[in-house]
Amino acid sequence: MYYSDEIIEEVRSRNDIVDVISTYVKLQKKGSSYFGLCPFHNEKSPSFSVSRQKQMYYCFGCGAGGNVFTFLMEYENFTFVEALRYLADRAGVELPKPEYSEEERRRADEKAILLEIQKKAAQYYYVQLKSPQGQQAMNYLKGRKLDDETIKAFGLGYSSKYSNSLYQFLKSQGYQDEMLAKSGLITMDEKNGPHDKFWNRVMFPIMDANNRVIGFGGRVMGDAKPKYLNSPETPVFDKSRNLYGLNRARTTRKPYFLLCEGYMDVISLHQAGFTNAVASLGTALTPGHASLIKRYVQEVYLTYDSDDAGTRAALRAIPILREAGIQARIIRMEPYKDPDEFIKNLGAEAFEERIRQARNGFMFSLEVLEKDYDLGTPEGKTAFFQEAARRLGRFEEEIERNNYIEAVAEKYHTGFEELRKLVTKMAVREGLARPAERPKTAGGREKEDGIRKSQKILLTWLVSDERVFRQIKDYISPEDFSDGVYRKAAELLFVQYQEGDVNPARIMNHFTDEEEHREVASLFHTRIEELTSEREKEKALMETVLRIKNHSIEEAGRKLEPSDIAGLQRLMEAKRKLQDLKGLHISIN
Incomplete structure (x- = not known):
């Protein structure tokens, strides 16, 4: 169902975000914002901020953020339309009746x-x-x-x-x-x-x-x-996109799901008080299931049967969950076959202890792998470490990969540096890495991350201080921001400034996807180092503008076709203006 921008904004503007969130979270006013304990992750010190001025919330701990629609999408697991209808009913706004085509x-x-x-x-x-x-x-x-x-x-x-x-x-x-x-x-x-x-x-x-x-x-x-x-x-x-028990588990507020194989496992766990249990529906776990789970939790405890079939199912599920950004842990049911038998024989307290003893999914996969090799012989041990190194090489983030290398080295009594070199060697052998290009790739990623951080800083400044916009509008345009939500958010913000009505919460009405909401919210809530004087702020602003503009020109140059004479002339003019900009002074007084 499509609703106009006007009706979406009317519903949003008639639901003050502080009032709505206060029904879920205890908030205390500090300065111009309200703070409380984040409802989306466990914390002891309040890092969850709600701004009545911006009509947005943001957690500096876990990155959750958005407007009043986003909050309900995350807390109640509503779709955008469900959140809109809920808030419309709350504010007494009558939504237009759906207009469907004949086929719809x-x-x-x-x-x-x-x-x-x-x-x-x-x-x-x-x-x-x-x-x-x-x-x-x-x-x-x-x-x-x-x-x-x-x-x-x-x-x-x-x-x-x-x-x-x-x-x-x-x-x-x-x-x-x-x-x-x-x-x-x-x-x-x-x-x-x-x-x-x-x-x-x-x-x-x-x-x-x-x-x-x-x-x-x-x-x-x-x-x-x-x-x-x-x-x-x-x-x-669609069995590949639904989970048994999800309708009940989604409301438990626990930070993880217990993922089972059968209906009776789910029901027995719920009856025993483990109301976060779910199961796939007569099929192996799919990426669709993982994507659905990611809407609710970041961690899953697999409680699959303790037989060989259950072990194989767990090993298949672990990489699917990891690909979706979900941490997997393994609960073993021995000496019983499944959670249903375990609960009936040993009870809920013993199951709680098994949860506390749950094994890391990757380390569990290596424990199963051990059985295929004779670790008592040099040949078997070498082959085992080669396969372990192959699997370690699949962790894309260097910090995460090194952490796992360290854990594996400690468990299997080998040197960290030796195992790290083997991981690199196996990655090269499989074509997963090219050592000669690694510094360039890593540097490129670091540079891109730095540019995005600069763009987020500038956008945060722009929504907080009109003087910043007045100073940079002649030098920076939305086209200088990265493709996707960065550029779209910049375009909408620039239009609002031109119309004299800056409202970041209204910008978020244009992003109905939950992940986009999170990302856009972070654009307007970047932590900026405290600057003690206007002069320091002006210097930092100037450096940020130059960094963004220079990167924009470089990107345009890389995409330019050699035969594009007009494009080349525009690029040369942009470079000339960049040199002029370096000699200017930005003042926000």
Whole structure:
């Protein structure tokens, strides 16, 4: 749904950010800003700042920041539209009705009907579980030590022994065969007629993050195969982008998820008080799952089964999580197979201890790797270290790579420098690095990071001091900023200055992606070294402007085609102006 800039700004401006955030975080006024403990990471000293003037918040500890929309997107895990609707309702702003194309309306209507069908089916299965014919299923759940409250909380149910009972029920509710077939709950068979996808199974409703039933898992009561059966993918159910239990885990506020393999593991952990447990839906962990998890936490504890299959699944999951920027740790269940068995036999306190003993994912992968080599022989030991070095070389950040090299060297009693050299050697052998180019690459990255820092400093100055804009507007333009959110934010800010209405919170209305919100917020909240005099500030400003302008000219030169005569002339003129700028004095008095 598209909403105009005007309606978005009206909603934002009528929801004071200090008032909204104060309902979630205890704030204290210090100077012109309000401070409190950041709700997005654990801290003892307040580094979470909320500015009524800017109508923005920023945490100097973890980097979370944005306007009032961003806060709700991060805290409540709303989408931008969900945050907009919530704040509109809070402020009494009536949003315009959606205007759909015919095809959009058809898809929206179809999705709404399919969600209705899933909800009706969940209600039907729950009633069946409570009926006399559901006694076997109820005995099974009670045998798994689930109490009535847990059964109700997860909406567990039962599909009867009759292969078309759900079909008959849904038809009585007025749903057409076409929609029932698309729901994934009914199979249309030309020979034998319509029949239920699930029958004689304990039913586990699968809900999305907004508590809507989108599909089901079913555990058979007899000896039929497969033991577990899941809904097929439908317009409302994508198993690679949903997690079982996420609708409950997302509200626990714990800084990590417990990632399980099965429904019963999740339910048992929740019943035992571990309400941050989730599971993938009958499939291996995917990048889509990792991306979804990243919206809520930065760390995952894998509680996969302790057998070989569970170990292999954990080893596959670790790099997927790392690629998404999620730290993985491993909880082992020995002597039991899975969290469900562990909790039933040893209890919650023992599981808490296993969490405290969880192993680093990378170090765990090396422990498993050890089994493939005879470390008692020189050949086996060398081969093991070569493979370990290959894996260490996949850490892109030098600091992180060196930290892991140090940890591996300590654990396996070898020298740090020797292992570091082996990592470099294996990286070169695999084409992951070219030593001759490394200084240039590292220097280029450092220079780029430095330029971005300079641009952030200048943007922070610009939103804080109108005098700065007056002094630099003739020398710096938005085109001098890096592509992407830096340049877009600069363009919007320059327009606001030209219109005489500087409002950084309104700039953020143009960025609806949560990660973009974070990045743009950081552009206007860069820590700037305290300067004791106007003269020092003017000098620092001049150096920042020169650095940004010089980098902009260099970038333009690299992209210039040799045959572009007009472009070459513009470049020469820019260089001449840069020389003139070096001789000028910027004053902010």
